[in-house]
Amino acid sequence: xxxxxxxxxxxxxxxxxxxxxxxxxxxxxxxxxxxxxxxxxxxxxxxxxxxxxxxxxxxxxxxxxxxxxxxxxxxxxxxxxxxxxxxxxxxxxxxxxxxxxxxxxxxxxxxxxxxxxxxxxxxxxxxxxxxxxxxxxxxxxxxxxxxxxxxxxxxxxxxxxxxxxxxxxxxxxxxxxxxxxxxxxxxxxxxxxxxxxxxxxxxxxxxxxxxxxxxxxxxxxxxxxxxxxxxxxxxxxxxxxxxxxxxxxxxxxxxxxxxxxxxxxxxxxxxxxxxxxxxxxxxxxxxxxxxxxxxxxxxxxxxxxxxxxxxxxxxxxxxxxxxxxxxxx
Amino acid sequence: xxxxxxxxxxxxxxxxxxxxxxxxxxxxxxxxxxxxxxxxxxxxxxxxxxxxxxxxxxxxxxxxxxxxxxxxxxxxxxxxxxxxxxxxxxxxxxxxxxxxxxxxxxxxxxxxxxxxxxxxxxxxxxxxxxxxxxxxxxxxxxxxxxxxxxxxxxxxxxxxxxxxxxxxxxxxxxxxxxxxxxxxxxxxxxxxxxxxxxxxxxxxxxxxxxxxxxxxxxxxxxxxxxxxxxxxxxxxxxxxxxxxxxxxxxxxxxxxxxxxxxxxxxxxxxxxxxxxxxxxxxxxxxxxxxxxxxxxxxxx
Numbered sequence: 252x253x254x255x256x257x258x259x260x261x262x263x264x265x266x267x268x269x270x271x272x273x274x275x276x277x278x279x280x281x282x283x284x285x286x287x288x289x290x291x292x293x294x295x296x297x298x299x300x301x302x303x304x305x306x307x308x309x310x311x312x313x314x315x316x317x318x319x320x321x322x323x324x325x326x327x328x329x330x331x332x333x334x335x336x337x338x339x340x341x342x343x344x345x346x347x348x349x350x351x352x353x354x355x356x357x358x359x360x361x362x363x364x365x366x367x368x369x370x371x372x373x374x375x376x377x378x379x380x381x382x383x384x385x386x387x388x389x390x391x392x393x394x395x396x397x398x399x400x401x402x403x404x405x406x407x408x409x410x411x412x413x414x415x416x417x418x419x420x421x422x423x424x425x426x427x428x429x430x431x432x433x434x435x436x437x438x439x440x441x442x443x444x445x446x447x448x449x450x451x452x453x454x455x456x457x458x459x460x461x462x463x464x465x466x467x468x469x470x471x472x473x474x475x476x477x478x479x480x481x482x483x484x485x486x487x488x489x490x491x492x493x494x495x496x497x498x499x500x501x502x503x504x505x506x507x508x509x510x511x512x513x514x515x516x517x518x519x520x521x522x523x524x525x526x527x528x529x530x531x532x533x534x535x536x537x538x539x540x541x542x543x544x545x546x547x548x549x550x551x552x553x554x555x556x557x558x559x560x561x562x563x564x565x566x567x568x569x570x571x572x573x574x575x576x577x578x579x580x
Numbered sequence: 581x582x583x584x585x586x587x588x589x590x591x592x593x594x595x596x597x598x599x600x601x602x603x604x605x606x607x608x609x610x611x612x613x614x615x616x617x618x619x620x621x622x623x624x625x626x627x628x629x630x631x632x633x634x635x636x637x638x639x640x641x642x643x644x645x646x647x648x649x650x651x652x653x654x655x656x657x658x659x660x661x662x663x664x665x666x667x668x669x670x671x672x673x674x675x676x677x678x679x680x681x682x683x684x685x686x687x688x689x690x691x692x693x694x695x696x697x698x699x700x701x702x703x704x705x706x707x708x709x710x711x712x713x714x715x716x717x718x719x720x721x722x723x724x725x726x727x728x729x730x731x732x733x734x735x736x737x738x739x740x741x742x743x744x745x746x747x748x749x750x751x752x753x754x755x756x757x758x759x760x761x762x763x764x765x766x767x768x769x770x771x772x773x774x775x776x777x778x779x780x781x782x783x784x785x786x787x788x789x790x791x792x793x794x795x796x797x798x799x800x801x802x803x804x805x806x807x808x809x810x811x812x813x814x815x816x817x818x819x820x821x822x823x824x825x826x827x828x829x830x831x832x833x834x835x836x837x838x839x840x841x842x843x844x845x846x847x848x849x850x851x852x853x854x855x856x857x858x859x860x861x862x863x864x865x866x867x868x869x870x871x872x873x874x875x876x877x878x879x880x
Contacts, residue, residue, distance in 0.1 A: 314715055319746075325708030326712035326749065329698075329711060330712040357709060361698060
């Protein structure tokens with residue numbers, strides 16, 4: 252698998268950063284311009300979920316439901332039943348957190364074409380503290396039949412994911428995370444639902460020993476870790492896995508076959524997240540040693556995003572250590 | 581206001597009685613399910629499907645149809661029986677209720693039975709779905725739309741916070757073509773609603789949320805008909821009809837008793853009619869219109 256085109260300034264210290272959620276706002280506006288069936292709903296978090304961009308352009312296709320995430324999911328279901336393509340946004344903690352059953356029954360079981368947008372996912376929400384840090388959302392959405400789960404790695408990928416979700420007929424959850432995430436991709440980087448791509452491969456003279464599978468806001472950290480490992484003479488490939496469900500089984504299997512050791516990296520509980528999805532698949536097809544980077548059965552707390560990512564063991568150093576550990580096992 | 585003729589009312593009442601019979605038969609065939617709610621709502625469902633709704637049973641996907649959302653999905657035997665009698669599918673299929681592979685799932689599923697508008701069962705979400713439908717309709721057709729969105733709710737499910745979230749939104753958006761009907765039968769699984777979680781003053785609650793409210797006798801065809809017409813005429817707010825019904829209506833020994841909420845004849849409380857006679861007696865009551873007519877088994 253060849254490496255796809257990425258931001259040429261990726262390894263620069265001053266790599267441009269932008270909130271991933273911004274890409275959703277831009278993508279939704281574009282989706283709305285392409286398809287008049289696209290509508291938007293929000294539960295009193297219009298600007299912080301960036302849905303205000305759509306609202307400003309299409310006020311008649313926007314519904315403010317107030318702080319009522321449970322109702323919002325079912326209202327979206329009703330709109331979808333009438334042929335609309337609703338995107339509804341809140342913080343991930345509340346949607347799909349608080350309204351999980353409404354999403355399961357009135358959207359997924361009902362099989363309607365509605366999109367759940369969970370902003371402020373992950374520990375890097377920061378100062379708001381543990382109540383607002385959704386680190387269980389991948390687990391609770393990926394177990395629902397029919398639900399597609401996507402965690403874009405940067406603003407540009409979020410924009411593409413939003414457009415792809417609008418074109419996909421069925422329920423989709425998009426997890427948006429982190430203030431100021433480094434821009435990893437470019438407009439040319441390919442994106443398709445269910446496809447993973449290699450974002451880093453070591454130089455030919457460095458023997459390949461480990462595969463790092465990363466999703467969402469930590470993809471940049473994973474690439475930095477692989478670069479560091481390369482310097483230390485350890486070859487690591489990084490697979491960017493934006494779609495957690497359906498899993499790109501071919502890409503995961505081929506990486507596991509090539510490396511025989513895997514590290515998964517996600518800003519989520521280790522239990523039940525993307526790493527678990529990878530482990531479930533490999534256990535049945537190609538049992539492979541695996542280390543999990545993620546929050547280890549804890550709640551979060553207040554702090555800066557970087558402090559928290561480091562404290563809960565998801566920084567570049569932790570990824571490097573996990574890679575060495577899994578190789579040595 | 582347009583009145584139903586006496587002959588038409590009689591016709592609807594007999595239809596409701598047939599539907600009640602089908603409900604009892606399908607519950608007995610299923611071996612489980614809810615009795616009180618379906619029997620209590622048979623008159624309202626009859627009036628809706630045989631008089632009020634704009635629909636075409638031979639063309640369930642007709643885009644111009646009104647939409648009917650059943651929020652309290654557990655009373656689906658009355659939905660299934662009424663739809664079968666209206667011609668959506670054969671009445672005989674009702675006896676597959678709750679059985680493996682049936683289209684008539686224990687709680688309605690839109691995919692298994694495409695002529696139902698939504699899947700329901702977990703209480704409290706139907707009103708939100710109907711609100712979403714009415715909002716979508718307004719985006720497409722503005723405030724001139726004369727298509728109606730009906731949502732049927734139980735009174736017990738008014739305990740759910742989501743109902744009131746949706747009630748606020750509908751009031752705020754002044755959804756004139758949204759008509760809610762509450763089955764005010766005063767019972768829920770654990771007992772009487774006013775003991776479990778008092779709902780009164782219910783009329784004032786809905787009024788304060790910006791709704792047009794009517795209270796009616798849910799077994800009076802003319803009253804149901806008039807209330808629906810009045811609700812359709814309201815142009816600046818959503819409408820709610822609090823329909824006072826008798827749970828278990830039509831069968832003496834099931835009426836007004838919350839023990840019949842989740843039981844079927846043959847498995848209900850035995851202190852009035854022994855279990856082994858419940859099924860036979862319930863059907864006999866419906867067949868003979870409570871003894872008004874002699875059944876085929878009795879000598880005249």
